[in-house]
Amino acid sequence: MELSLVIEKFILVAIIFGISLVVAMYSTYAERKVAAFFQDRVGPNRAGPLGILQPLADGAKMFMKEEIIPTRASGLLFIVGPSLAILTACIGTAVIPWGQQIVIGSNLIDLQVTDINVGVLYLFGVVSLGVYGVMIGGWASNNKYSLLGAIRAASQNISYEIAMGLSIIALLMITGTLSLREITEQQHGFWAHGYFTWNFFKQPVGFILFMVCAFAETNRTPFDLPECETELVGGYHTEYSSMKLGFYLFAEYINMFVSSAVMATLYFGGYNYPYMDAVNNALGGTWGPLFGVGVLFLKIVLFIFFFMWVRWTIPRFRYDQLMDLGWKILIPLAIANIVLTGLVSTFLK
């Protein structure tokens, strides 16, 4: 491998990592602000103008707090849990195409860490791995509430992974590729050949299924049973304190960021937007793609906002309702969607 490629990728990874951390940090702030607005309140407004420094204050607080490892906890695994949670949250960003190829000087640079030809499956694998952080942490705490939270997380994730996979299959039947770069390129612009290019308009049911499953996989309300306070104290992170707790909370927000990015990429055209060719011509090879990146981030922010909107609207599901929804409604719907997609695409040919 050439050294320049390695350096280029390294810089890209560093930037993406930094951005996802910043986005996660400010998601915590946004969550509190958005919650406040939905409840006719003001929200954090003391640290800096409009409370803009609140995440830094929270981070500093997390680092300063006393670190407690219960004596009966399984020492190493207790630390592995949150580390794994944040690791699996972060590596999902590797296959997402953040923008078109960008011209810097005389070089063409891919705004994607790696374009493996099984990109969608890779994301799926990373998501399915995410549950280990919760499970190991919950078990290692040696606390019944943590264990119950961990077990709920595991069963919930496995149940919703199936529906998620099935909803993606219907999408893949249309795109015919697993590479996220190609899927995004197929959604070029907004309107082509007399129909919308974005996959949402071809797979509305699939998108809704995928989104519901994304809520479940990121443990967001209404599916946040693993950390249900009323029943399980703190859920799987009952025994955690200091930055290890911070990592768990952070992982949730990074997961939210990644799944928003995935939804934007798979169903809402990623970095594509209407009249993008004209804009690209006007702005040139460097700023045009960067504008596309901006559009992608706008979509991501909107999705994150939607996540929060739902969280402050809908109460938590009961556990049996959750399982019923997953197994009796989402999976049959997803299968029906596959069959329908197959029929339609066969007859349209």
Next chain:
Amino acid sequence: MNLFYFIAFLSILFALLVIFSKNPVHSVLYLILTFFTFTIHYVLLNAQFLAIVNFIVYMGAIMVLFLFVIMLLNLNKDTEPVKSSLVKFAGIIGGACLLVVIVAAVKALGKSDPVILKQADLGLVKNLGKILFGQFLLPFEVSSLLLFSAMVGAVLLATKDKPVKA
């Protein structure tokens, strides 16, 4: 090649740790690591699809279920059943027999020349799909039927008995 030996060493190490660790939860975690090294092996063989499927199915689903069950079982030293030396002896004999059979089978089948892929990108999704749905269509469908029947059976077992009308 050096990378292969390193990963192979790790696979064997973790596989041994699965057997030798006292705590069943640790065993499962080591098994997950073993599967992860397998995934790396697949990637090294340029079989990306198999790598990812191994990742999703074994690491992401089956091992979660294993972990799930073992966490619930609360296995520890007190509940471990006492095994008589006869059982241990039988186990050793059985294991050795299995080893002999496997070695013999590999020896009988395997041509010892190193496997060189005729097609370097055989493991990519497209090629694998074409082979699965072309050359190996019948075994593929038969195995899917097998899984389907297993699923139906599981659903049948899970459904409640209808209340008997008096």
Next chain:
Amino acid sequence: MESLSGKRKLIESKPLNFLERAYLPAILSGLRITGKHFFRKSVTIRYPEQKREFSENFRGMHSLKRDEEGRERCTACGLCALSCPAEAITMIAAERQHDEEHLYREEKYAAVYEINMLRCIFCGLCEEACPKEAIYLDGDIVPSNYLRKDFIYGKDKLVEEPLNQ
């Protein structure tokens, strides 16, 4: 049974119809409701910077009044301390000297006048008991503090500012 208030409603629980069971319409209407709240003005009053207007009969921190010539009205009769149900008021009386006539209205005055704000229940009985109209609870909310001793307010905090200032 006949409803006494006439407001009783019979609630019948019908099985949900398909749209209600499909979650999504109900969720969307919920999202619409919270969405409306998102753009509503927040009801918060940011306290230390903004203050809500007090009602006319609000009883806050005490103040010891001066008369129209700027002399302290209190004559240390002790009626306020006597009437205080929380026993928050203590005072030490002293006799006015000749050169202090511009400071104190009566011949006797309170040399020390202390109110323990941790004991005070702001009932206003002291202001009703006072024959000289010297004490009124017309101040602000008593501010918080770190030490108990700082809640015992002496004359330096209680007496009104002199007139000529």
